[in-house]
Amino acid sequence: MRLPIMTATAMLVAGLVLAGCERTPQPEPLSETAGFALPEPISNNAVAVADGSEGPTLYSFNGLKAGKTWKDTSNAAYACVIALESCKTIASVPVLEGRLASAAVTVAGKIYIFGGYTVAPNGDEISTPEVFAFDPATGRYEQKADMPTPVDDALAVPYQNRFIYLISGWHDEGNVSVVQMFDTQTGAWTEATPFPGTPVFGHSGGIAGDSIIVSDGVASVFADGKRKFVAAKLTWRGDVDPKNPTQITWRGVDAHSGSAKYRMAAIGDEAGQRIIFAGGGDNPYNYDGIGYDGVPAKPSGGFFAYDLKSDRWMELGRLAELSMDHRALAKAGGDYYILGGMDAEQKVTDRIVKFRISN
Numbered sequence: 001m002r003l004p005i006m007t008a009t010a011m012l013v014a015g016l017v018l019a020g021c022e023r024t025p026q027p028e029p030l031s032e033t034a035g036f037a038l039p040e041p042i043s044n045n046a047v048a049v050a051d052g053s054e055g056p057t058l059y060s061f062n063g064l065k066a067g068k069t070w071k072d073t074s075n076a077a078y079a080c081v082i083a084l085e086s087c088k089t090i091a092s093v094p095v096l097e098g099r100l101a102s103a104a105v106t107v108a109g110k111i112y113i114f115g116g117y118t119v120a121p122n123g124d125e126i127s128t129p130e131v132f133a134f135d136p137a138t139g140r141y142e143q144k145a146d147m148p149t150p151v152d153d154a155l156a157v158p159y160q161n162r163f164i165y166l167i168s169g170w171h172d173e174g175n176v177s178v179v180q181m182f183d184t185q186t187g188a189w190t191e192a193t194p195f196p197g198t199p200v201f202g203h204s205g206g207i208a209g210d211s212i213i214v215s216d217g218v219a220s221v222f223a224d225g226k227r228k229f230v231a232a233k234l235t236w237r238g239d240v241d242p243k244n245p246t247q248i249t250w251r252g253v254d255a256h257s258g259s260a261k262y263r264m265a266a267i268g269d270e271a272g273q274r275i276i277f278a279g280g281g282d283n284p285y286n287y288d289g290i291g292y293d294g295v296p297a298k299p300s301g302g303f304f305a306y307d308l309k310s311d312r313w314m315e316l317g318r319l320a321e322l323s324m325d326h327r328a329l330a331k332a333g334g335d336y337y338i339l340g341g342m343d344a345e346q347k348v349t350d351r352i353v354k355f356r357i358s359n
Contacts, residue, residue, distance in 0.1 A: 030317035031303070031355035034337070036085040039078050041066045041348040042340040043325045044263070044287060046104035048111045049332050052136040054081045056332040058352070059134070060339050061113050062099040064325075066348045068288040070119040073098030079136075080339075080352065082332055087352075094141050095130060100287055101202075103156035103327060105164050107184045110135055112144070112164055117152040119287065127152045127172050131182070148189050149178050153201035156328075157212055157268065163245050167214060167238075168195045168203060175199030175220050181246060193248040197236045202284070204261070206268030206275040206329075212238040212248070213268075213275040213306045216260045218284040229284045229292045231260035235306070253306075256313045261300060265326035265338050269305070269357075274314070276357065278303035278338060279323035289325065289346030296346055299324035303336075303355060316357055323353065 038060060045063030049056060058080040065072040075098050080087035093099065093113060102116030111134040117125045129146035147166065154169025166180040177199045179192040195214065203217025219232040235255045241247040261280030268275050281289075281297035291297050299322040305314045325342040338353040 030357075031319045031321070031353050033321065034085070034352040034354050036080060036087055037352055038080070038087055038340055038350040039089050040076075041350045042074065042076070042078075043342050043348045044100045044327065045340055046102040046113055046116070046327050047330050047337075047339045048104040048106045048328070049330045049337075050106045050109060050111050050136045052079060052081060055083045057081050057136065058087075058330050058332065058337055058339060059104070059111055059136070061093050061104055061111075061134075062102045062116055063340065064098075064100055064287055064348060068346075068348065070121055070123070073100055073119050075099060077134075091139055091141070093132060094143070095128070099128060101152040101170075101327065103154060103166070105156045105158045107158045107164060108161055109137075110184070112182070112184065114156055114164075114166060115147055115150055115152050115154070117170070127170060133184075144182075145187050145189060147180060148191075149176060149180060151176065151178075151180075153203075153217075153263075155203055155205050155214055157205065157207040159207060159240060159245055160242070165192060165207075165212070167205070167212070168197075168199050168201070168217070170201035175201055179248065190246055192246045193238075193250065195236070195238075196250045197234050197252065198232055200232050200234075202263045203232070204264040204266040204277055204280070206266050208268040208270050208273050208275060208308055210240045210242055211308045212240065213308070214238070215256065215266075215277065215306070216262065216264065216280070218262055231262065231284055233260040237308075237311070253311055254313065256304060256306070258302075262297070263325050263327070265323070265329040265341075267329035267331055267336070269331070272305075272357075273308045274305040275308070276303065276305050276316075276329060276336060278329060278336070278355075279319060279326060279341065281324035281342075289342050297324060298322070299342060299344055303357075305357075317355065319353060319355070321351065321353060
């Protein structure tokens, strides 16, 4: 269980990388609220894009409903057809209890949904091992082999339209460094080269080509005999060996400018060879948006990218609406989408925000 803490300010964590950023002039806000919304407010939801029966469709799985108590953890799922600008509720994820901080990744037309955690009435949080493959063509879920190490708030990225990496994350009582690789063709799990940075949860990132970027998140440290959760200002690059995907060469790179962010929305941009990040919270918080130090988290409004070609950060624009508590960005065509999340008052929203980035 992630226990309350005192303060989560300027603490150094072993393995964190010093900050740095390549700045470009900041443009005017580029995002807009989409002309359609989710069927109900939801936050901390796993999101993905796949081709449904009516074209490219945004999907949301699990998450936290507007009440923000343990009773509001959800296994609900929604589908939003972009061309129709219409969202509907679809079959729920087939688990008995709601899930927070799960992850979703699309590979070969199917969406794979990983883990998350449950919240008991007494506040206990348990990382769950289940993996499901959702088929947009049939609307059905198929259970796959459980994660060897159940994690939540992990980073999930696809590779070669076959493999999915789960990088670091929280496992019951602490963060783990393990990188778990799932083969969607065989259904087998393998361990890849471990994450060498400080283990974190709520980190963000993506993959483009053979390169992964992992940024920020929350580290668990002990000080004065107490567990504390501190924002981790870090960025690591992992270059995958395409002939042996279990082998990842990791190296620390400059962190982005500004403060560390928690649960940013992020995704890889294959064409641009960059990883896009948007929003995120400024203070590590429990699922209700209140910091472990008792200070409500505030969302951020920037979106920016790590350019893999130059190994530099790029400022891209501003979100018209501040946003946090995300699991990933969704991309369809030339547009990026943020589904749900929390606003400046830690209020859960049904809003869908979209923005476009010039190449």
